[in-house]
Structures are given as C-alpha cells and as structure tokens.
Amino acid sequence: MGMTVTQKILAAHAGLETVAPGQLIEARLDVVMGNDITIALAVPEFRRTGAEKVFDKNKVIVVLDHFAPNKDIKAAMQCKVCRDFARENELTHFFDVGRMGIEHALLPEQGLVAPGQAIIGGDSHTCTYGALGAFSTGVGSTDLAVGMATGENWFKVPAAMQIRLTGKPGPWVCGKDVMLHLIGHIGVDGALYRSMEFTGGGVAQLSMDDRFTIANMAIEAGAKNAVFPVDDVCRTSLAKHCRTPWTSFEADPDAVYENTVEIDLSAVRPTVAFPHLPSNTRAIDDVGDVPLDQVFIGSCTNGRMEDMAMAARILKGRKVHPRLRVLVIPATPSIYLECLEKGYIRIFMEAGCAVSTPTCGACLGGHMGILAAGERCLSTTNRNFVGRMGHTDSEVYLCSPAVAAASAIAGRIVSPETLEQGEA
C-alpha cells in the first residue's frame, strides 16, 4: 500500500520501511519546542523522568511568547522557570524578550524547521511547520517533557485526508480565506485524528506565508497535522532562511486518502468566521452589518510580512474609524524591523493603530487587548470560542489581514473591494 508524505516521514523516523494508518510507533524527533505556558508546566514532569539534561541542546527550542513580556507576577514566575531551565540546559535556541517572536513565525524564519523533519511542540499550532513539508504536531506538557528528555515519542500513524487545490485565488483572497472556507465546509472535527495532505496545481499559486496560515489552522479542523509538497516556492523560502540540510518526501502515486476535498481557489471569497466556532463561516458578501469595537492584526496565523504588507496597503493614507481600537503586532523582531524599513509602522501609527512588540497575549485573552462584556473584535487570529479574547459575553470574528484592515477603516466588517470602490 502506498504511503502519504506524513506516513513516509513517520516511517523514516521510526526506522521502518513502511507504516500503516492506526499503527502505533515510536519515532525519533528532530525538534521539540515549547513556550512559557507549556514549558513551565513541563519542567516538573521533565524532572520526574529522571533526565538530568535535555536529549540535545540544539534540538530543544524554548520561546517565551505567550505571557511575555511578563504580564503579571504569576506570568513572571512562569517565565523565570523557563529561563532557568533554558540556562541550566544551555539551550542554543532560547528566545527571550527582545529576540523573541511568535513561535510559529519565528522558527521557520530562523531556519530551525525544515522539510522531512518530525517535530513536536507544546502548542496546538505547531502544525504550522507542515507548510514546509515536515511532520509537525502539537502536544501537551507531559509529551513535551518526555520529548525533551528522550528525543522520542509515540505516535499513532494517522489516516489521511487529501485537500486538492486548483485554480488561482482572486484579488484580496489569501491563505486565511482558503482555510476558513475549508473549515466552514468540513467542520471543526472534519479532519479529526487525520493528516491533511495538500496537493494539486493550486498549491503553486499560494505563497509561503499563505501556506503557513493554512497549515497553522489545520488543528481548527481537528487534524493531527497538515503537510504541503516541497516545491519551488518552498525551496526559495528555504534557501533564504534555512542553512541545515534537509530531505523532502513525496507521496506514493498509490497513497491512500480516506477522502478528498476539492477546492477551486478562484471561487473562494474573502471569508469571515462568526462566533463561536471557526467553522461558522460566511463569505464577505453575506456578513450583513456587524459594527466593531476592536480590530486585531497579528498572531501565529497572520502576523507575517505579507500580512503586514496587505494591511499597510489598505491603511496607507487612511484613518481607522473613531470608535475602534486597532492593534497591529508584527510576529517577530525581523518582521517588525522590515515593517519599519518599508514605512509600514508609520502607516499603521498615522492611521491610528497601536503597534506592539511580539506577544501571543491578545489572541488567547491573556493580555494586550482583552475584551469587555458586549464587545466585538474582528481578528486575524485562529479561534473565536466563547471568551477566547476576554469576557464570556464578548464576540470574536476571524478574517484575513485585508478584511481586518478594511474593516478597521469602516468600523464594521467590510470587504477590501468595498473600500476600493469608495463605498465605505
């Protein structure tokens, strides 16, 4: 029986010729990553394993991005646990405030993740790195602790779901719209326990940043991981960022997919997820009148350079609606610097946006932009569950940076196309 990309990577890391869906394997890990929330909980479990040091100081990565810069005393104590752990283990890749970026934007940018690798991360959006043709999945703190101690973990080989992309996306349609459209179609458990394998001629029409956004939200459909083919777009990005050697895998022609979903990219409209599930989607044409209190542009889903460029293109020379608060967070220090050099930060600030150093805080209702009861936020993040960004009586709508920027000007959810026509 032929294997998918995911199955081939897992077989290679388990030292097996072949693996089949449902098989339980123990696999070697190339990267084990955690953040200030999950490492703090993993450190006591790590000690309980009896390990004195992490399995490889070059392969365990710690990023203090969630409640850092320390949001309160409790967060400061947690960050200190992580700082002490990183220093004690002499980790090569420890990212603290100032060098820290949002993990899933930072690791690919720093060239620390590559095709063919097996990666676990103490963060559900670790599936992001599948955009580079890696097997990458989110785990909890106990799995993280064991991964850091042994460099291995157990996996159940997932069955696969094929997402075949055709066509070319229209103007103002990006990876976020494609993924919201897909999740709206298959549901928040539409890919439960399975790998999402992206294939088809439409893949070449998606930029690397589009692919990161799409793979990032695979967990929002319940998937174990997502994986994109390694093509010219991917190789160009790797040439710029990644200096370590890597191996790519291709699916066998007779690889087995439990089901296939076809998406014609040219038919995808800018898409918005309404409260309180990422699957509760509507095309921008059907959103109706939704006035806003806050707009957030950033996160591991949409805080990359293309996202910033898209927002800047719309906000340039315009002002955000007077009743709105608009927050823009470039995901890494490098992205922030490039935004400065390209004049985007000036554009954002002159439009009336607040611009901040990287942090995940706002996305998960931690700090930096918490919502009050009755408030409504349009956000480029990944989840709109009850109370996700603050009070349980607040609402979160998910969208692309283009829709977020256009809506920031209009004060309600609108399409960037509307703005171009001067209707807003």
Place this chain on the structure above:
Amino acid sequence: MQNARGKAFVFGDDVNTDVILPGKYLNVTDPQELALHCMESADPGFAKKAAPGDILVARKNFGCGSSREHAPLSIKYLGISCVIASTFARIFFRNALNIGLPILECDEAARGIRPGDEVEVDFDSGRITNVTLGQTFQAAPLPPFMQNLIASGGLVSYARKNMGK
C-alpha cells in the same frame, strides 16, 4: 482500575479548551488552583457543584482547541472520575491519557445520559451504566498500548522505564 460512580454533568458538542480552562488562568500551574476554574466559561458554578467522583458527559469533539494540559488537569484535580464523550479532540485525548484522567468514547452513552443521572463506569470492561434509568452502554476499549501506558502510571513512568531509570 476501580469503578467510577457519580452524578452526571452534561455538556454539548465541541466543548473547547478555552471553555474548559480559560486562557486568563494559564499563568497558573498549581492543579488544585486550576480546578477552581474548571468549565468556568460554560457553567461558572461547575467547580462548586461537582463533587469528587462525579462524571462529565459531552458530545462530539470534546477538548478541541489548544494543547493546554491545564484543561484535563483542572478536570482531574476537581475530582471528576471519568469523562464520557461521543468523540474527543486528538490532543486532549492524548493529554488525558498522559496525566491519568480516565476518558471513554461512547456516543450512545453521551446521548443517553441526562444531567443529574447517577452513572457507574466499569473501566475493565468499558461498561457504562446509567443507574438512574437502568440502561447500560458499551464503550470502545482502549488499545492495549494505551492501557499499558495508564497501567505504568502515565507517560512519564513509561518513559522512565524505557530510559532504564
């Protein structure tokens, strides 16, 4: 493994980790303190109402969303003896096994149990009894590997054994 018996608290589809343990409490690592906020966004009084041994019942995709182990920890340390759901989200399922929170997948039971029903769970056979209604349901047993994982005391003990510690 000892049988579980308690009163059922029933929730719906797609109960996510933000509802089980809101993000604002992720600056807490003490599981006893996390337990005070368990299910707070769905039912603010849950942590006070639930007694040790009680059983949490939900429908499809329980625990979807974040990988925060704080969510199953809050349930375990509140004293919930078992979570029964139609299906579990992948990371939650794994985390629950790793920390030793008993969970069972059984759609019929998830549909057949009402709030307040007295429920008994036999972990060895996977049999779930709604004592109040006199109904029994059969849950899918865990694969042997996962039973071993629980039997050896969770993933850390399992790893220690593998590391020869």
